[in-house]
Amino acid sequence: MAPFLVFILISFLTILVFQLYQRLRFRLPPGPRPWPIIGNLYDIKPVIFQCFSEWSQTYGPIMSVWYGSSLNVIVCNAELAKEVLKEKDQQLADRPRDRLRAKLSRDGKDLIWADYGPHYVKVRKVCTLELFSHKRLESLRPIREDEVTAMIESIFRDITSPGKLGERVVVKNYVSAVALNNITRLVLGKRFVNSDGVMEKQGVEFKAIGANTLRLRASLTMAEHIPWLRWMFPLEKEAIAKHSTRRDQLSKAIMEEHTLARHRTGEKQHFVDALLTLKDKYDLSDDTIIGLLWIARPPQPPQHLP
Numbered sequence: 001m002a003p004f005l006v007f008i009l010i011s012f013l014t015i016l017v018f019q020l021y022q023r024l025r026f027r028l029p030p031g032p033r034p035w036p037i038i039g040n041l042y043d044i045k046p047v048i049f050q051c052f053s054e055w056s057q058t059y060g061p062i063m064s065v066w067y068g069s070s071l072n073v074i075v076c077n078a079e080l081a082k083e084v085l086k087e088k089d090q091q092l093a094d095r096p097r098d099r100l101r102a103k104l105s106r107d108g109k110d111l112i113w114a115d116y117g118p119h120y121v122k123v124r125k126v127c128t129l130e131l132f133s134h135k136r137l138e139s140l141r142p143i144r145e146d147e148v149t150a151m152i153e154s155i156f157r158d159i160t161s162p163g164k165l166g167e168r169v170v171v172k173n174y175v176s177a178v179a180l181n182n183i184t185r186l187v188l189g190k191r192f193v194n195s196d197g198v199m200e201k202q203g204v205e206f207k208a209i210g211a212n213t214l215r216l217r218a219s220l221t222m223a224e225h226i227p228w229l230r231w232m233f234p235l236e237k238e239a240i241a242k243h244s245t246r247r248d249q250l251s252k253a254i255m256e257e258h259t260l261a262r263h264r265t266g267e268k269q270h271f272v273d274a275l276l277t278l279k280d281k282y283d284l285s286d287d288t289i290i291g292l293l294w295i296a297r298p299p300q301p302p303q304h305l306p
Contacts, residue, residue: 029073031055031064037226039066052076068225070096090116098224100216103240110291123292126282131271131292139269143185151178187293188254189270202250209247216243251290 032055034040044065045051055063056076063074075081084092093116097108105113111127114120130136151174159169181191184206192203199207216239223233258272275289 028064028071029062030059031066031074032059034066037068039068039070039225041067041225069227070225093120099230099235100224100240103235104213104244105291106287109285109287110295112295119288122282123284123288126275126278126284127292130274130278136269136274140186144182147178147182147185150181151175185270187271189258189268189272190254202254205246205250209243209250212243212246216240247294248290251293252286255289 032040032043035042045054052063052065052074053076055065055074061075061077061080063076065072065074075084095113097105097113101113102108108114108119111120111123114123154177155169155171155174158164159167177193181193184190184192184203190202192206193199216236223230255272255276258268258270259276262268262273262276272289272293275284275292278284279289
């Protein structure tokens with residue numbers, strides 16, 4: 001037992017010395033004092049952007065914040081943000097992928113988690129010139145207007161219904177619902193929830209996949225910031241494989257529906273149609289198309305949908 005404890009102690013001290021050396025080796029921006037091993041993880045408040053804003057009042061507009069043993073440089077003003085996102089975009093475009101995101105993005109086959117290179121440039125071009133062009137967004141304006149109108153009608157119907165006069169209205173439920181319907185109609189070309197709040201079968205599956213994504217992410221949060229602890233938190237490989245299969249099956253079913261509809265009625269403006277019609281032109285794989293479709297997935301649908 002004694003040799004084992006000595007080994008653990010030596011390993012612990014080695015890691016602390018290495019981390020201290022790394023921090024002293026580089027001239028890092030100021031920031032809150034990190035704790036050994038966990039860094040600033042327990043100092044970060046739930047509303048993270050507000051937390052960074054408060055810290056910037058003490059440490060300045062550029063700060064060093066440690067997530068475990070991972071250094072994050074935070075910028076908190078428009079000038080620095082412009083330098084990072086526009087002037088130095090090629091050097092700073094990469095986003096580190098943790099183990100789960102690497103699995104779900106097929107090692108960066110989408111846009112958000114792609115490494116800067118030919119694939120990233122190609123997919124960004126698709127998004128800039130095709131998906132989010134002024135012409136396409138204007139062609140989808142009726143969908144946005146229709147959903148906002150439906151939300152207002154739903155609020156009016158609820159507050160004027162018998163027995164609800166004078167009751168408080170929770171507006172965020174309606175806003176969440178209109179956000180969900182807006183995005184699913186723009187991206188997938190369909191409304192999962194009808195005007196009576198009933199969710200169809202694909203909508204139930206869509207919601208379950210979103211909830212499972214959050215569950216999988218939550219199970220690895222701490223371990224991903226402390227690499228040498230990852231052996232204690234192995235990936236749920238079977239659960240991730242099952243999750244990816246469910247997501248792919250739903251996505252491909254919707255893609256097939258649009259392909260058949262497009263053959264009957266012609267090209268549509270929804271994102272899924274655009275990606276399918278541009279597949280050969282930009283040499284897009286099914287993994288990339290699915291990844292781009294799920295980039296726009298909204299947060300968990302609300303429990304109450306008007």
